[in-house]
Amino acid sequence: MSGQSETVITNILRQIDDGVLDPGDVIAEDALQMRLGISRTPVREALLKLEALGLVQRLPRKGAIVFKPSLEEFLAILEVHAKLEGQAASLAARRLSPTRGKALENAVLACETHQINKGESDTAAYYQLNLTFHAAVAEAAGNEFLYEMVKSNARKLMAYYRARYKFRGVIKASAHEHRQISTAILDRRADDAEDLMARHVHFDQVTAMDLLASFD
Incomplete structure (x- = not known):
């Protein structure tokens, strides 16, 4: 995985740890791209990695959200x-x-x-x-x-x-x-x-x- 993807992962995890992102919150991919000055690809790679870890969910018509358990x-x-x-x-x-x-x-x-x-x-x-x-x-x-x-x-x-x-x-x-x-x-x-x-x-x-x- 690219260094840019790792940067995205670190950024998202920090927001989860600090309570900036709560369960069910949408992860704004466009905002991440702009804030970090990167393209869409590393953001998507990072979200796939976090999804595999069970920390992110993808919902139809909503995109990626922070995992919110039943x-x-x-x-x-x-x-x-x-x-x-x-x-x-x-x-x-x-x-x-x-x-x-x-x-x-x-x-x-x-x-x-x-x-x-x-x-x-x-x-x-x-x-x-x-x-x-x-x-x-x-x-x-x-x-x-x-x-x-x-x-x-x-x-x-x-x-x-x-x-x-x-x-x-x-x-x-x-x-x-x-x-x-x-x-x-x-x-x-x-x-x-x-x-x-x-x-x-x-x-x-x-x-x-x-x-x-x-x-x-």
């Missing part, structure tokens, strides 16, 4: 994601290095500090801290393939996790759970770390329905 798809992806994140936490507990341990502790402290100082406000900032925490765990697992799988799968759910922080009490619970997970990892309790992480990233069907409805 309830059944959402729950299926969530189930897989919980397993992946749990496995990453388990591996991190077995393989944690001093450097990765320090990065994990810093990520947890940042989440706790936000919760203490800002409570439930500035949910966008907390979400970025949450991403840093999960990245720290995945990196500590020492498996690049698993890390990429976690990151790719997370992007299908990213907007919904971000929206969930607007629910009362979720930031406080999240920061508390991050501390529990990190303690299990630092104590080398692999089974506990896996279980805590899987439960942390999962939520019930009613919550899933509420989150899906927020993007209708």
